[in-house]
Amino acid sequence: IVVLLSCSLSLLADAGHMLTDTASLALAWLASRIARRPADTLRSYGYHRVQILSALLNGIGFIVVVAWIVVEAVERLLAPVAILGDVMLVVAGAGLVVNIIAFLILHGGSSHNLNLRGAVVHVLGDLLGSLAAIGAAVVILFTGWTPIDPLLSVLVALLILRSAWYVVRKSTHILLEGTPDDVDITELRETLASSVPAVRDVHHVHVWSLTPARPLLTMHASIADDADYTAVLEQVKAVLIEHYGIEHSTIQLEPQHCVDDHPTGYTSDSVPNREH
Incomplete structure (x- = not known):
């Protein structure tokens, strides 16, 4: 009043x-x-x-x-x-x-x-x-x-x-599950490839957040045929936590071609473009 x-x-x-x-x-x-x-x-x-x-x-x-x-x-x-x-x-x-x-x-x-x-x-x-x-x-x-x-x-x-x-x-x-502002996916791929010797290529990378303090990630990583799966997985997760604060990640390790890039039953020596 x-x-x-x-x-x-x-x-x-x-x-x-x-x-x-x-x-x-x-x-x-x-x-x-x-x-x-x-x-x-x-x-x-x-x-x-x-x-x-x-x-x-x-x-x-x-x-x-x-x-x-x-x-x-x-x-x-x-x-x-x-x-x-x-x-x-x-x-x-x-x-x-x-x-x-x-x-x-x-x-x-x-x-x-x-x-x-x-x-x-x-x-x-x-x-x-x-x-x-x-x-x-x-x-x-x-x-x-x-x-x-x-x-x-x-x-x-x-x-x-x-x-x-x-x-x-x-x-x-x-x-809309957009990539967090402090994560550059191209730089992330390069960092993983240079920090983990067994990783040959990183692709199918998706980063989003539940909240600003809870980033999540899924990705594929091509690794050397003789690589120790457990050791590589631990090293990749350590880099994600240390450099990007990503504690929850789901990682698919691939010693050969990417299954998602090849239809069932199809094989080829050429690997399609993985820039996505």
């Missing part, structure tokens, strides 16, 4: 953010709880992707909020309204304290958790919204220039849009 009486868009946007934050934090918490469930016969990889779905929903929700703020700001610029600067300053100051505490609690654990990062984006939006509301209140109290309120609201909305878009883009990339 106090927010509505102040007639401040930046303060109203900040209050709206806090309401959506409550829902997004609850969603993030629920997703993290579900992700702890063990794998079962229906979901052999477990429930880790629930966190990515939660992050995607949070990111999309914030983009919707940003769009609403921009539309409201344009309307306020075209039809200015009187704003109670003193009320706006007090409420925004209280909101800033709450948002700083929430941001400090969440920020430390968000570097590798996309679900938590989505929640942090929401809290960051509130924090910046509170700062914008305080700045607008000061300007209005000393100058009476009310357009500062919607202008700062748009500025904050655009800043948060960048973070929200990152969460949406990253979560979509993971859901």
Whole structure:
């Protein structure tokens, strides 16, 4: 009610953010709880992707909020309204304290958790919204220039849009089983071939992630005829863990031709192109 009486868009946007934050934090918490469930016969990889779905929903929700703020700001610029600067300053100051505490609690654990990062984006939006509301209140109290309120609201909305878009883009990339950003498949193939003497060629490499902290890999490796299968497998897995942090890998060792490159019953001295 106090927010509505102040007639401040930046303060109203900040209050709206806090309401959506409550829902997004609850969603993030629920997703993290579900992700702890063990794998079962229906979901052999477990429930880790629930966190990515939660992050995607949070990111999309914030983009919707940003769009609403921009539309409201344009309307306020075209039809200015009187704003109670003193009320706006007090409420925004209280909101800033709450948002700083929430941001400090969440920020430390968000570097590798996309679900938590989505929640942090929401809290960051509130924090910046509170700062914008305080700045607008000061300007209005000393100058009476009310357009500062919607202008700062748009500025904050655009800043948060960048973070929200990152969460949406990253979560979509993971859901589409894209290659992790820190893995270059060509470089990975070359590293394995040079680090493990028995490996002659690496092909059919597929790398994806359950979450940013859980990369997975499947690949084929052509090896020397007299190679020790167990030793080669241990060496390849050691390189994957040490250089790429990939702890879960499925590796097919091939002393002759690649079975997948040759139909059943077909043999040939020439080996097809394996660059895929």
